[in-house]
Structure formats: C-alpha cells, structure tokens
Amino acid sequence: MATILYYSPNYTRPIVPRCLTQYFKTGIKNVDIATDMEAFTENFPLHQCPGLINRETGLYLTETISIQYYIIKTFCKDPKEVKILLGSTILEEAEILRWGSFSVSDFNNREDDYIKPLIGLKPYDAHAHSTAKKQFEAIVQIFEDHLENHRFLVSDHITLADLCASSAFFLGFNFAFDEKWSQQYPNITRWYKEVTKSPYVSSFFGDKQQAKSFPPPPK
Numbered sequence: 001m002a003t004i005l006y007y008s009p010n011y012t013r014p015i016v017p018r019c020l021t022q023y024f025k026t027g028i029k030n031v032d033i034a035t036d037m038e039a040f041t042e043n044f045p046l047h048q049c050p051g052l053i054n055r056e057t058g059l060y061l062t063e064t065i066s067i068q069y070y071i072i073k074t075f076c077k078d079p080k081e082v083k084i085l086l087g088s089t090i091l092e093e094a095e096i097l098r099w100g101s102f103s104v105s106d107f108n109n110r111e112d113d114y115i116k117p118l119i120g121l122k123p124y125d126a127h128a129h130s131t132a133k134k135q136f137e138a139i140v141q142i143f144e145d146h147l148e149n150h151r152f153l154v155s156d157h158i159t160l161a162d163l164c165a166s167s168a169f170f171l172g173f174n175f176a177f178d179e180k181w182s183q184q185y186p187n188i189t190r191w192y193k194e195v196t197k198s199p200y201v202s203s204f205f206g207d208k209q210q211a212k213s214f215p216p217p218p219k
C-alpha cells in the first residue's frame, strides 16, 4: 500500500507537504479528501488536512510541520540540503520551527478570520470583522518589520520557515492582496515573490497570480 498524503485544493496548509512529495520524488500518493471522504474521516476524525498515513507500516502523522519535517528527513538524499531547509545549528532549527509554527497557526487563523468573510468562505459580521482586521494587521506587521532587514525569515537562504509562511500567505495574495496592498507591505511582497519561485514550491505557485483588487466587505 502506498503512503497517502491527504490534501484539499481548498486549503493552504497542505500546499508545501504536497510540493515536497513531488520535489523529492517520494512516491507518496496525494489524495484529495473529497475523493476519499470515508477513509479520510475514518482515519482523521478532526477532518483536518494535511494527514499522512500508511496503514501497512503504521505511519500516521497529522500537523503540517511534522509532515514536512518527516518528508524532508526521509526523502532528501543530500545531508547539506537537509541542513539548508531545516537548519544547521540548534538556534537555526528552533527559529525555523518558530516561524513555521507561527505561520500555520496564529497567522493562518488570523488571515482566515480577516479574508474568508470577504470572499464568502465565512459568515460576515461587521463588528467581528473590524476586530479581525486589527488582529491581522498586527500580525502581518511582524513579518513586514522582520523582512525589512532580512531577505528570508531565518537565514540568508530559503528554509522550511519561508516555504511554510509562503503557503500561509497564499490565501491573501490569491484573493485580496492587490498592488495597493503590496505598496503598504513591500518587504512581504518582495519576499513572497522570491520564495514562491523556489523549485521546492513552484509546482504549486508557478501559475498563480496576485489578486487584482481587494474584495470590499459584503453588503
């Protein structure tokens, strides 16, 4: 039985795990949860993806960071490349985990609360949305300030932290962050454009375009 990576094209957290399975030619089968809902639900009762499973070997992983880590450590044949992606000192490893976790937890959740009501993927409530906007602006500023003095999040090259964070920013850049937004956040925009061109993730980002306009609040 092949190892299966469950994903959904509607969600951002599985983007990097999927790209890594392809980049490292892992043979892991990428399965859209919509096409295998019964088995997905049976194995992943929280209904969250990504999820990685091989019933024969007993491999069972949830959590984006853990799955990415497993794929890189298992399938990247070049120890130097592993260090590039996952860090070459304890502090670098810790920083990569820090930014990766921050991106797929706090940042992702605040971005969802801010962007999804604008595009009909969550109910819109004007008061709740005004709070969500403030919360999002506070977190996005942390990236903008950091990237003012750093080309990438942790090191002078792309690490897993950048890949993770670029997938978290995808929702915004795809549906809302237009040119005007980019003028306000030039460092994030410069960084996002560079990271998403990386061969690690270009299989996903290659044909994606930045949003043309920021969606107005629903009436």
Ligand SMILES: N[C@@H](CCC(=O)N[C@@H](CS)C(=O)NCC(=O)O)C(=O)O
Pocket: 011, 012, 013, 014, 046, 047, 048, 049, 050, 062, 063, 064, 065, 104
């Ligand atoms: N802590 C998990 C969260 C996974 C998660 O929330 N995934 C989202 C997609 S990006 C999901 O499946 N949402 C569906 C749901 O919560 O019902 C991780 O880091 O992987």
